[in-house]
Amino acid sequence: MKGNAYTLIYALLLGTACALLLTAASEFTKPYRVANAEAEETFNILKVLGIPFEEGTDAAGLLAISKENVKEKKSGDVTLYEYALAGGKVIAVALPFEGQGLWGPIKGFLALEPDMRTIKGVTFYQQEETPGLGGEISTESFTTLFSGKSIINELGQPGISIKAGAGNDVNGVDVISGATMTCDKVQEMINEAVVKIVDTE
Amino acid sequence: MKFVLKIFKSVKPNFEEGGKFKTFLPLYEAMENFCFAPSTTTQLAPFARDPLDVKRFMTMVIIALVPALAMSYYFFGARLIAMIIVSYAAGGMVEVLFACVRKEPIAEGFLVTGMLFPMILPPTLPLPILAIGVIFGVLIGKELFGGTGRNVFNPAIVGRCFLALAYPKAMSGNFTTAGTEIPGRMLEYIHAGNAAAHDAISTATPLVLAKQGEMVNTVDMLIGNTSGSISETSAIAIILGGVFLLLTRIANWRTVVSILAAAFVTAAVIYNTDTTRFAPPMWHMCAGGLLFGAFFMATDPVSSPITNAGKWIYGIMIGVVTMLIRNFTGYVEGVMFAILLGNIIAPILDEIVFKIRIGRLKSEG
């Protein structure tokens, strides 16, 4: 039988070899991975702000576009992403929101027109709602309903409402039938974010 | 009648050994048995100790369903008949197929499943989806386990559960309002609503409304004048048929009483923790499919426990789980899941009861 010393040396050698190989691989892929993670967030901000970019733009390209057009701005404790043209004209502002959905966390961005009252668009980039019901929140047929809606109601109170038959209200969006619970939660988390920016003004 | 009998006799040789349609013998036998009393009694009785044969057993259940069916027809109209026909046709097809493959006579068990299945569905559910549901329920819920009498789960509930998970939109967006003014919807055929669009006729059931803080009147739910699955709305009609089942001893009273009592007590406890947030127990008793499930679904002799002690535990579990799901989860109705859970543990409960009894007998010598 092979001795203890041999076992120890074998383990050391194998361990070192594996570790070296993995470190090398990790170092080699690191810049790509970091860029991918950043691009992920950038992609969602660009999309909700309506900044044009070509389909399939790679990570570096997205970051470059974002650097050119998007400015981070603090408003209270909320980070806002402002889309401004070279001359300083603001086109849209994105505001992150998140909260607990029916089954898991929901995260997204709400984009507002420069008046900070009208919704330009909304995206949900993370959600685990029931496919076919609550999961429909990330489909375009639902997100487009938000465009042009106001974040304050007729009485001037901040907040949107997602309810059955609310589609005609200034701050209302029609509920997805069969997904009332998810819609309630979405309404809650968007309003939480909306209140913050309306208050800080 | 003699004329029909003559026809049966004349075509019979074709189905016997050596005949052209030998494979379809089960189909022939089913037709013959359906029209005339069978010459032999069935070997596969649901209870070993029950003197009823399967066929009479099934007939009794159908009779007990009549009040609920009548009310459903009044409130939701002629579409119910179309749904029952599709259910029998699609599910019957699977039965015939398996009977032919297994070379066994067609079991009568499907008579009840085929009737119960459409009764627990939304009134305007598209018919193809209904057909998929009943095929799944019979195929996976029953035939793959070995056919009538060997199924672990209630096939109708398996089918409904499959539809609820597979077609959530169709299953939650096809509830319509019940016809309120005389003659109800008796002369109507409501067309399947398009669940994807924000349909005018689709409404929320009392349980959904309750989650939004809107309470439907208990009296309406007692009569059945609310939206819901076709035959679950009218509490009175269900109780009427259910009591008939209990009196004829087709359904075991222990199961029914334990489910309803456990559900009532659980609902009462939950209600008293926060009366503003939860619905009162009486309301819960009449809402949704609890009564229908307790009388017609959970009492299925094949998928419920055989022992009396087992029945009590089984019933209590179903009642408690139903109320927990209704009040504390994202689902609005829990009867379906509760009964499936009950079905899973039913054989285990029986085994435990048997073991304890055998242990006692041994210790007594």
Added chain:
Amino acid sequence: MADGCNSCKGLCGGKGLTTMKEGAWTNNPLAIQVLGICSALAVTNKLMNSLVMGVALIFVCVGSNLLVSLLRKHTPHRIRMIAEVAIIATFVILFDQFLRAFYWDMSKQLGPYVGLIITNCIVMGRAEAFALQNPPILSILDGIANGVGYAVILAIIGFFRELLGTGQIMGYEVLSSSWYTPNQLMVLAPGAFIALGFVIAVFNVLKGPDPEENK
């Protein structure tokens, strides 16, 4: 195929063909042994995901089988399992890093399941049961066969889940949404259980009754 088999015959003294057949067919890791179903259930909601997962497993299985087999005469017996896990983990992490760097979207969709190949019973089982006792080339063949056996079943499940669950194949609409209502259950994990059940049933019918069971 015929060519490949002849050369394995030459190389491994006739064992190559049996090894291949065992791994991919008569002793298929998923359909017969029902191993590694955790990942099979989790990632098969789309055909593309299933294919990438299959490739990952083939890569890891071949790589680890080869290394374990090369080192088999030098590995001290009492630490052999730890050595196997270290080798497997190395290959898995390599593949994971590669995906994260160059196929970010795919990596996100597969989530933790690429990393979880480390604990996949198929890979560990082949290293322990086969590579430790057999020469390198035969071990590679065994790795390929088992990996392919897994990948094919995964692809079949992925194909049906994507088709029935979304009406699409590889993201292209096959069943028109104008008349086909997607079956949402097939997208969820329980749908994978049902699909796997059917695949195993069909597999058993095709393979015929197990001669050992009738003894």
